[in-house]
Amino acid sequence: MSFILNIETATKNCSVAIAKDGETIICKEIAEEGYSHAEKLHVFIEEIIAESGISVHDLVAVAVSQGPGSYTGLRIGVSAAKGLCFALNIPLIAVDTLQTLASQAKISEGKIIAMLDARRMEVYSAIFSAELKTERAILAEVIDENSFKDFTEKLYFVGDCTEKCKTVLTKENFVFLEDIKYPSAAAMSKISYDKYQKSDTVDVAYFEPYYLKDFMVAAPKKQ
CATH class of the missing domain: 3.30.420.40 (ATPase, nucleotide binding domain)
Known part of the structure; x- marks a missing residue:
């Protein structure tokens, strides 16, 4: 059995799923205007690991949405995914955000x-x-x-x-198709499992999200 943790944070939807052999067994997600990824992501990961009845050591890989999307959202998701892969010594899988969206x-x-x-x-x-x-x-x-x-x-x-x-x-x-608004980690399961079977992984140390456009920082307003 191959358990993969899927993380999708490229949009307002903070979404995490556990999949077994390409099938989603549990997913937690929330889409909020204020981008609550920093507060919710690690909580969701802990909760779905516990609710799925497995240990983090049962994970064979972590898959993360690679973009395009929100700069901050992508950074949060990729940082969490990298941390888990480093700690557990398991591969990192990058999944195209728009393919995940289209697959729904x-x-x-x-x-x-x-x-x-x-x-x-x-x-x-x-x-x-x-x-x-x-x-x-x-x-x-x-x-x-x-x-x-x-x-x-x-x-x-x-x-x-x-x-x-x-x-x-x-x-x-x-x-x-107005009901399909955001990519979801649940829709990543088959894609990430297919990549895992082909050993289609990325370098944990050097992988960077696909921002598509340069991140622009606004200059502070003069007082």
């Missing part, structure tokens, strides 16, 4: 457009097939009425920017 859309045809809010009309986006194969790599792009206009098949949009994108993306083949 269960469709049989068309394509999935996974998008996360990057402020104003900009989004982080990637395109996946119904089988979850990457059809277009991740971009930071500004959404307008011409976005995705060349697609004739059904496009299923998932992510936390539905409200702002619906105002300009109005073609009949555009479908917004």
Whole structure:
């Protein structure tokens, strides 16, 4: 049996799951406007370990969302994952945040457009097939009425920017799956297990999240 701890903190959703052989057995998560990751993440990890009836020493790997997403959220998740991997001497698995988001859309045809809010009309986006194969790599792009206009098949949009994108993306083949707002650690389970079986891991010491855009620190206001 292979137990993997999955950590997803790239968005407002602070999410942790334990999976056995690729199947989620328990998940705890909360999405709050104030980004409570620093307060909730380690508590959630301790709780799901206890509730699953296993020990941390039963874990064969830790999987973490690699981005794109919130700079602070990603740093918190990756730091926690690295700490556990160092302490337990187990591998670290990096999972594409937008693939995790897209995997929650269960469709049989068309394509999935996974998008996360990057402020104003900009989004982080990637395109996946119904089988979850990457059809277009991740971009930071500004959404307008011409976005995705060349697609004739059904496009299923998932992510936390539905409200702002619906105002300009109005073609009949555009479908917004509004219930799928944030990536979840529960949706990471199969992806991380597949990577574990292939020994598709990252260097614990040198791995860095995929921010996509440079982190900008605002200058302090003059008094």
